[in-house]
Amino acid sequence: MLKTKYLGLDLKSPIIVGASEMTSNVDKIKRLEEAGAAAIVTKSLFEEEIILKNNKWREEIAQYDDINAEMGTIFPDMDVDAAKEHLYWVNKTKEAVSIPVIASLNCVNKEAWIEYAKELEQAGADAIEANMYSYSFGVTKNPAEIEDKRIGILKEIKKVVNIPVSVKISPHYTSIFTFVTNLDQAGVDGVVLFNRLFNPDIDIEKEVEVSRFHLTDSTRNGSSLRWIGLLSGKVGLDLCANNGVESGEDMIKMILAGASAVEVVSTVYRHGMGQIGVMEKTLTDWMERKGYNSIDEFKGKLSKVKISNPWAYERTQYIKMLLKGEYEI
Numbered sequence: 001m002l003k004t005k006y007l008g009l010d011l012k013s014p015i016i017v018g019a020s021e022m023t024s025n026v027d028k029i030k031r032l033e034e035a036g037a038a039a040i041v042t043k044s045l046f047e048e049e050i051i052l053k054n055n056k057w058r059e060e061i062a063q064y065d066d067i068n069a070e071m072g073t074i075f076p077d078m079d080v081d082a083a084k085e086h087l088y089w090v091n092k093t094k095e096a097v098s099i100p101v102i103a104s105l106n107c108v109n110k111e112a113w114i115e116y117a118k119e120l121e122q123a124g125a126d127a128i129e130a131n132m133y134s135y136s137f138g139v140t141k142n143p144a145e146i147e148d149k150r151i152g153i154l155k156e157i158k159k160v161v162n163i164p165v166s167v168k169i170s171p172h173y174t175s176i177f178t179f180v181t182n183l184d185q186a187g188v189d190g191v192v193l194f195n196r197l198f199n200p201d202i203d204i205e206k207e208v209e210v211s212r213f214h215l216t217d218s219t220r221n222g223s224s225l226r227w228i229g230l231l232s233g234k235v236g237l238d239l240c241a242n243n244g245v246e247s248g249e250d251m252i253k254m255i256l257a258g259a260s261a262v263e264v265v266s267t268v269y270r271h272g273m274g275q276i277g278v279m280e281k282t283l284t285d286w287m288e289r290k291g292y293n294s295i296d297e298f299k300g301k302l303s304k305v306k307i308s309n310p311w312a313y314e315r316t317q318y319i320k321m322l323l324k325g326e327y328e329i
């Protein structure tokens with residue numbers, strides 16, 4: 001009854017556990033599967049983290065050069081390769097669970113994107129989720145160039161892998177519609193809306209900058225709902241909701257707007273793994289009450305192309321709301 005297709009993968013329900021510390025270890029992933037997750041997205045393979053880890057290891061091992069000069073000759077080929085470790089771990093995860101394993105990838109250089117995408121496929125990943133985000137802090141780059149470069153990388157990835165590829169995007173594009181349409185035309189199989197970024201914060205007592213990650217709740221999912229509703233039926237790729245999908249009700253809204261699946265993280269941290277079952281039950285009960293036998297029967301039913309008041313998704317300014325007297329506080 002809850003079955004859905006996402007990126008061509010058969011999922012037993014629309015609930016995917018998104019990339020996080022929970023999906024960074026085989027035992028926790030097995031527990032997520034037992035709790036009912038339909039798929040998981042692994043913690044990202046971050047190119048920058050790989051470089052840092054490898055450099056740190058080389059620095060540490062160099063400290064022993066003077067103490068034990070023979071070490072280099074005793075272990076001439078010994079080297080740490082953090083990327084290999086990650087790939088090995090993805091492979092072990094795949095062996096340990098029967099739900100689809102979507103491998104998250106976040107790189108900087110084009111060569112790394114392509115190489116690691118190939119290796120993740122070889123490690124057994126069922127799909128790749130490209131976590132494509134970096135701020136452009138300079139004023140030297142034309143925004144179109146940045147987007148074209150990303151599309152170019154995705155086209156190359158699509159050429160070298162046979163598994164589906166999705167892209168997790170941030171909400172910071174001038175035209176999300178154009179970018180997602182370009183992703184669709186580049187052959188990308190799905191898009192995750194939206195990635196949540198670390199925001200800077202300042203401790204006013206200590207007068208220092210701090211980095212905090214705040215868990216989300218339902219109040220955060222408006223942008224995802226808006227863009228899923230606007231894009232559904234307009235692009236061919238699959239839409240996956242992320243960012244503030246806290247309850248079964250939130251998930252139902254996203255599917256009505258056009259999502260094939262949802263990725264959840266904060267709600268599982270906040271309420272525990274049992275939340276997956278709670279969300280599943282809310283969905284089942286609602287479908288029974290409404291007389292739906294499958295997700296496809298109501299997926300996208302309230303997308304912009306299907307509703308009588310398409311204005312709902314486009315309303316961004318309070319003034320119109322106030323004039324029409326259509327507000328609820």
Ligand SMILES: Cc1cc2nc3c(=O)[nH]c(=O)nc-3n(C[C@H](O)[C@H](O)[C@H](O)COP(=O)(O)O)c2cc1C
Pocket residue numbers: 018019020021042043044104131168194195196213215216217242243244245263264265266267
């Ligand atoms: C502790 C933690 C670690 C995360 N690690 C990753 C990661 O490795 N890659 C990634 O794409 N997103 C990562 N995220 C972001 C989540 O996948 C997700 O996009 C974000 O939390 C928004 O979803 P939510 O509202 O359900 O929490 C992480 C989030 C948390 C809380």
